[in-house]
Amino acid sequence: MMKKHFILLLTLLILLMTSCNSDDGFTPIDDVDQGPVAPLVFETKLSEMGVFSGVLANLEPNPNVHLYDLNSRLFSDNAHKQRLIRMPEGKAMQYNGNSLFPLFPDNTLISKTFYFYEDESNTASNKIIIETRILIKTEGTWKLGDYIWNDDMTEAIYSDDGMLVPISYLDTEGIVQEVQYQIPSNQDCISCHHNYDIAFPIGPKLRSMNFNPNNEETSINQLQHFINIGMLEGISNISDITVLADWEDEENYDIFERGRSYIDINCAHCHQPGGLVPTGFLLDFRLEAEFSETGIYEHRGQIEDRIQSNTPDYLMPIIGRSIVDEEGVAMLIEYLEAIEE
Ligand code: HEC
Ligand code: HEC
Numbered sequence: 222m223m224k225k226h227f228i229l230l231l232t233l234l235i236l237l238m239t240s241c242n243s244d245d246g247f248t249p250i251d252d253v254d255q256g257p258v259a260p261l262v263f264e265t266k267l268s269e270m271g272v273f274s275g276v277l278a279n280l281e282p283n284p285n286v287h288l289y290d291l292n293s294r295l296f297s298d299n300a301h302k303q304r305l306i307r308m309p310e311g312k313a314m315q316y317n318g319n320s321l322f323p324l325f326p327d328n329t330l331i332s333k334t335f336y337f338y339e340d341e342s343n344t345a346s347n348k349i350i351i352e353t354r355i356l357i358k359t360e361g362t363w364k365l366g367d368y369i370w371n372d373d374m375t376e377a378i379y380s381d382d383g384m385l386v387p388i389s390y391l392d393t394e395g396i397v398q399e400v401q402y403q404i405p406s407n408q409d410c411i412s413c414h415h416n417y418d419i420a421f422p423i424g425p426k427l428r429s430m431n432f433n434p435n436n437e438e439t440s441i442n443q444l445q446h447f448i449n450i451g452m453l454e455g456i457s458n459i460s461d462i463t464v465l466a467d468w469e470d471e472e473n474y475d476i477f478e479r480g481r482s483y484i485d486i487n488c489a490h491c492h493q494p495g496g497l498v499p500t501g502f503l504l505d506f507r508l509e510a511e512f513s514e515t516g517i518y519e520h521r522g523q524i525e526d527r528i529q530s531n532t533p534d535y536l537m538p539i540i541g542r543s544i545v546d547e548e549g550v551a552m553l554i555e556y557l558e559a560i561e562e
Contacts, residue, residue: 260359261328263366267353267377270368272305272332278350278374280334283307287452289443290434291424292467293482296546298400299392300335300351306425307331308452316455320428320463321509322421323453331356331422335402337390351386352404353377356414356422363420365410381407401543409540417495427456428465429486465508468552480556481508483549484517487538512560521557528553 264270267277274283282288286307295302308314309328317324334353340346353368368377369384383406392398414420430443439446444462447453456462465485466478474482489506491497498504504516517524527537528550536542 261330261357262359263355263357263364263379265379267368267370267379270330270332270355272307272330272353272355277376278348280336280348280350285310286330287447287450288436288438289425289430289447290436291429291465291486292432292434293429293465293486294467294469294549295424295486296542296549297335298402298542298544299398300337300402303332303334303336304424305332305334306452313452313454314447316427316453320431321426323425323427323455325358325422327358327360329358331425337388337400340391342391342393342395348374349388349390350374350377351388351402354410356420363414363422365407365414365420367404367407367410369404380404383409403540403543405540412497412540413490415497416493423490426465428463431459431462431464432467468549476552476556476559479552480560481512483553483556484515487546487549491538517557518560518562521560525554525557 267273271283272286273279273281275281280303282305286305289304289306291304307330309326312326312328314323314325314329332353332355334350336348336350338344338346338348350370352370355366355368356363357366358364366379367381369380370377383404386402386404388400388402390398390400411420414423427444430447433440433442442459444453444456444459448456448459466474466482468474468479468483468486470479484506485508489496489508492504492506493510494503494505504520505514506517507515512518524537527535529545530536531543531545
């Protein structure tokens with residue numbers, strides 16, 4: 222019975238396919254010969270995602286997976302972050318005509334792994350790896366998933382539920398630091414990564430990748446490197462792309478550029494039209510918003526207060542940190558005191 226049905230179905234399918242071929246003058250597109258590529262899914266184990274090779278805890282990317290860095294820092298309780306991107310075979314990111322996001326092909330994977338060193342003054346000391354966050358794009362939309370590492374650092378398991386993990390490490394001055402690290406739930410991911418109910422990546426804008434990261438991946442301009450290895454297409458000259466100011470770089474950027482850059486990276490994903498923040502509280506913190514439209518000047522007192530607060534539901538960012546970003550706060554106060562209406 223089952224077999225008969227199956228054969229019938231198969232015959233129908235073949236008929237359908239051949240009729241399409243003749244009727245529509247269907248011609249195969251370039252990459253059809255690669256065979257159908259199954260849409261990416263979140264496997265249970267991180268080791269099954271094909272991101273890393275060898276001993277998982279070494280965080281060694283597979284040859285087709287590429288390290289990328291951003292030129293301005295997002296604060297997450299001092300955790301280190303490794304960001305990786307993988308394009309599907311034969312595909313590239315496409316320039317979209319501006320310095321914001323390129324177009325990512327289906328089956329793009331982006332990962333971000335959070336870790337501390339047991340001894341922050343010695344990067345050869347063991348890593349305390351906490352979570353690997355992953356974005357995959359399938360059927361035109363992004364999906365978010367999180368893998369939580371086990372204590373032995375041998376595997377990480379998919380989970381939608383956040384949890385609080387106590388972390389203890391030696392800081393660069395040799396002082397023991399205790400952090401209650403909050404692993405976000407899937408709902409939390411959505412709070413930051415959604416705009417008008419559509420999931421988005423936040424970091425890999427062209428202007429944030431347009432610099433020389435001098436990392437294990439490349440020691441030239443990162444965009445140029447991606448172009449050279451065929452991962453990015455459509456840009457004829459990288460000087461057409463703007464550069465986001467590194468807010469830590471006092472030499473090359475003034476306090477106004479540094480302040481706006483920090484607020485863009487650390488705050489704008491929630492504070493922009495379509496973001497999490499309810500209307501009424503809407504501040505448009507995007508770098509591309511006119512200063513007079515951002516609300517930064519009018520709210521400077523509130524901003525100063527909330528970035529230094531640790532009170533739950535009052536502190537800003539409202540999720541993503543439990544301690545104050547001392548360095549960031551010092552710069553922001555200087556910025557908030559310098560701005561004029
Ligand atoms: C408090 C806001 C916030 C929350 C919550 C959050 N993210 Fe992000 N995420 C960011 C910001 C900002 C960036 C870009 C800066 C960076 O890479 O450090 C980012 C970057 C990423 C990246 C790298 C690609 C990209 O979008 O830039 C991935 C992957 C990612 N997040 C996945 C997740 C997942 C999965 C969750 C939930 C488990 C999550 N994030 C929760 C703010 C957040
Ligand atoms: C994860 C999302 C999220 C991020 C990231 C975030 N905020 Fe907010 N912010 C909110 C929400 C939600 C509210 C409204 C509720 C409230 O006032 O607590 C808010 C309110 C505010 C207000 C009060 C506005 C008013 O009209 O009273 C200020 C000021 C503010 N945020 C500043 C910041 C700054 C500065 C940053 C970055 C350092 C930041 N926020 C990052 C979600 C966020």
